[in-house]
Amino acid sequence: MGEPGAPRDPREVAPGVFVATGELYTTTTTVVAGVGGACLVVDPAVTVAEVDALASWLSARGLRPALGWSTHPHWDHVLWRASLGDVVRYATPPAARVAARELPGLLDGMRESAPGHDESLFGRLAAMPAAELGWDGPRTVVVSHDGHAPGHGALFLPDAGVLIAGDMCSDIEIPLLDTESADAFGAYRAGLGLLASLSGVRAVVPGHGHVGDAAEFRRRVAIDAAYLDAVEAGRDPADPRLTADWLRAEHDRHVALRDR
Numbered sequence: 729m730g731e732p733g734a735p736r737d738p739r740e741v742a743p744g745v746f747v748a749t750g751e752l753y754t755t756t757t758t759v760v761a762g763v764g765g766a767c768l769v770v771d772p773a774v775t776v777a778e779v780d781a782l783a784s785w786l787s788a789r790g791l792r793p794a795l796g797w798s799t800h801p802h803w804d805h806v807l808w809r810a811s812l813g814d815v816v817r818y819a820t821p822p823a824a825r826v827a828a829r830e831l832p833g834l835l836d837g838m839r840e841s842a843p844g845h846d847e848s849l850f851g852r853l854a855a856m857p858a859a860e861l862g863w864d865g866p867r868t869v870v871v872s873h874d875g876h877a878p879g880h881g882a883l884f885l886p887d888a889g890v891l892i893a894g895d896m897c898s899d900i901e902i903p904l905l906d907t908e909s910a911d912a913f914g915a916y917r918a919g920l921g922l923l924a925s926l927s928g929v930r931a932v933v934p935g936h937g938h939v940g941d942a943a944e945f946r947r948r949v950a951i952d953a954a955y956l957d958a959v960e961a962g963r964d965p966a967d968p969r970l971t972a973d974w975l976r977a978e979h980d981r982h983v984a985l986r987d988r
Contacts, residue, residue, distance in 0.1 A: 737785060738757070738785060741890065741933065741939050742885070742890050742931055743888060744761035744888070745759070745760050745888050745931075746761075747933055748782055748785075749938070750773055750774050750778045751778075752774045752775055752778070752841070753774065754900060754936050754937055754938070755771075755773040755774045755804060755935065755936055756771070756933055757770065757772050757773050757782060758770040758892050759782075759786065759791065760865055760868070762864045762865025763864045763865060764864070765790045765791055765792055766791075766792060766794035767786065767792065767793055768793075768794065768795055768796070768797060768861070768863060768865055768868065769782075769786075769795075769796045769797070770796070770797045771797070771798060771799055771805045771807075771935060772796070772808060772809070772812060773804050773805065773807055774804050774842050775842045776809070776845055779807060779808075779809045779812070780809055780811050782812070783809060783811035786812075793812050793813045793815050794864065794865070795815050795816055795818060795861070795863055796808060796812070796816070796817035796818065797817065797818055797819070797861070798817060798818070798827070798881075799819075799883070799893075799895070799935060800819070800823055800876060800879070800880040800881065800894050800895060801823045801824075801826040801827035801830065801834070801853070801877055801878070802834070802837075802877060803834040803835075803838045803841075804838075804842070805895075805935065806819075806827055806834060806850060806851040807838070808845075808846075808850065808852070809845065809849065810846060810849065816854050817853055817854065818853065818854050818856035819854075819855065819856065819879065820870065820880075820881040821855040821857050822874075822878045822879025823878060823879035823881060824853040824854060824855040824856075824879070825855070825878075825879075826877070826878050826879065827851045827853045828851075828853075831850075831851050834850070834851050835847060835850060835851070838850060856870065856881075861883070867885070867886055867887060868883050868885055869884040869885075870883060871883070871891075871922055871923060871926070873915070873919030874906065874909060874919065875896060875903075875915055875916040875917075875918065875919025876896055876903075876904055877906050878909075880894055880895070880896070880919060881894070882896065884929070888931075889929055890929075890930070890932075890933065891923065891929045891933065891945065892933045893923060893932055893933060893934050894935045895934070895935040896923060896935075896952075897932050897948045897949065897952065898935070898936050898937040899937045899938050899969070900937040900938070900969060901936055901969060901975065902965075902967055902969050902970060902975055902978065902979060903916055903920075903952045903956060905981075907981055907982075907985055912985055913956060913959075913960055913985075913986070916956065917953070920952055920956075924946075924949045930942050931945075932944065932945040934948075954967075959979075959982050959983060959986055960986060965979075
């Protein structure tokens, strides 16, 4: 996985749980090893080179995807490649419905930012209504909420203590609200509260950013809540993550959302 544009080798963050970090958007991909070489692949991303390199890494280690999981219906989280195999990719029912409904727009986002993916595989998600994934691997709990996107489905591995948080709990991004929600701030707070209520989180994997330990997880929950408090109270948030122009633009959208 050393070619340009490919992620670094996935790092084992807990026994049998590996995280690869791509160059584009500091995007993470999580692999959970199961029985007999089967594995769960969460949010494979994001360029063609990165996803194919991930597939090569898995093959070299005798791991084969048994199922995929998409944490939410944004273009950079509904990717797949034939190199990863012909397996069912799941999401929560609301997320699967949104992905199907908004597929043309999602395709436009992929074509603009990470072209070259097989469009016949892109965004094809099956609804998983169960509270846990049924697969030949570690117990995997689905934590569904509407904080960042409809049906955002984080995954929690209680035995390993790993929370695969999707686009929540980032060390490099402010909370990014679903501005189409009727109650964007309330939905985000509810989702953050669900994640914070999980017992035994020892590592958090954000969709964009870096893996954090238990103390870092608590810190991120606290600074996310503080950001929401400041925006809703009309204060300028003293958030060190508000640096990039695009994050400033998202913040401005949150302020406008509060005032509408």
